[in-house]
Amino acid sequence: MINLAHIINPVKTGENSDLFVAQPVTFESMIRARQFSKFTDQINLYTTQFEEDTAIIPTCFTQLSHLERSILAVNTELKGKKLPLIHDILEKAYLETDEQYIIYTNVDIALMPHFYDRVIQLIENGHDAIVINRRRIRPDYKGIENLPEMYGELGRSHPGFDCFVFKRDLFDKFQLGSICIGISFLEVTLLHNLSAFAKKPVFILDEHLTFHLGTDVLVPRKKNPYYHHNRKEYFEKIKPQLASKFELKKFPYGNLPWYERAIKWGLNPSLFTRTYLQLEGKNFFQRVKMLLDEIRWRILQR
Template sequence: MLKIAHIVNPVNAKEGSELAVAQPITFETMRQAAVSPHPTTHVHLFAIAYPEDEPVMPAGFTHLPPLTQSVLDVGRLAPPRKLPLLRHILDALYAASDADFFVYTNVDIALQPHFFTAVSHHIAAGHDAFVINRRTIPKTHTRVEDIPHMLAEPGEPHRGWDCFVFRRQAYSHYQLGDVCLGAPRVGLALLANLIAFAGNFAEFKDEQLTFHLGDDRSWRSWRPSDYERHNTRELMAVLARLERERGAFPRHTPPGAFLAKKRTLGPFYELWTRLAHVPIGWSRRLNGVIGKQ
């Protein structure tokens, strides 16, 4: 029996906000997907949050002990935002579950009903770590009752990383530093660890297995926030440690491409990533050009 543990971090978001709309949809699609996986697969859903987030903790999930620390405990950042460290969430799952594989997704990422069946098939095919890139669907439907319509939307591919599957036994080697949720670069830090410690990593870019409502990119601005700067510093330290221990990332991998672009474009790369909505095809071609240098 293949055991999978899937964790999310609920947030008691302001009524009417993107998270407040998305989370109930995420929770319901997770519950639906968990009851219909491959017959030899068992799925256990987990949630962890701060005490003040208790009102939105989902039914049908195992609720882990509340988080007690945030990024504000490791840095002086303004304005103060109580954002959790990724390692605290995954450490809690590691302590609570003996599952063969862990799944971590952003709390605004919803699942197709066959999500865990597909995950089981990818594991059976020999992949010991992989990411599944989401599809972005229109905000035409926003209620839990509208989920059947959302599932039917083909959506558009998205370049970001927000769904991670990896072996529990590999997690003890991961180097996540103090990257926090809610700011850019947290996904790349986790992705780099998946790649560094996997025997057969894969990135599934165009599968219709997860979806997100809209693509507003509300984090874009002319100036990076304290939290983006913090995550970028932590990411660079994480990548340096991983390369010392595991060797340089090939340039065709996302961490290798990131480092190559940082070295090639310098501060212009940071400006481009914040402001330019480059079509995904152009982005992939740019990665290819830089990767050949």
């Protein structure tokens, strides 16, 4: 029997924040998706949060212990938002729950009613890691009373990654550094960890399983010091520990013909051309070696 622990990190916000509308929608969509599922008893909803954020969390969620540090404690040059570290969030799920699979989504990612049933179906098909891309819908909905309309809007596809499902024991292998959430390179870090360590990852790039209020793809980031922290952390500390484990076939688009793969990889902001070229070269030499080995075996059999 497959059990799921779905963890999010709620935050108390003011009316000027996009999360003021989006977060209650996320809460309600998770509750409804669990109720809708034929596996209701196998799905548990969890949060981990800073102590000051507990008041906004619905009673249907189990609150795990509070987060004790933020990026501000790790990088004292940063001033402003008290953003949690993805390592600390996932560690709460790993240490304080016992389900076989852990799901992490951002708090602005809402679920379609059939979300959990589709995740369990993919796990039953042998996948130990699942990455699901969201749909983008218009941002002018007022709240949870509009959920039926939100469900009905197909919206647009989105190239980024913000929903991650993985087998519990993979967490011990992850290299997450001090990457903070809510900023670019969170998705890069989780995607590349899953590609490195999962045996059979799958990437659901365009199914109607999750959605987000708003149609933006990229937000301004070059002047954002949090962005530069995450970027540096990934390229200088995380990628060097993962690179030797990368295989082209375990990345998005890995099963496409090389010319399609090259185009899609090059256009996706969460993937990097240098990594692609290195893996394509490695893939080419592996194919050549297999061909030469086959020639050797045939000569030996004569």
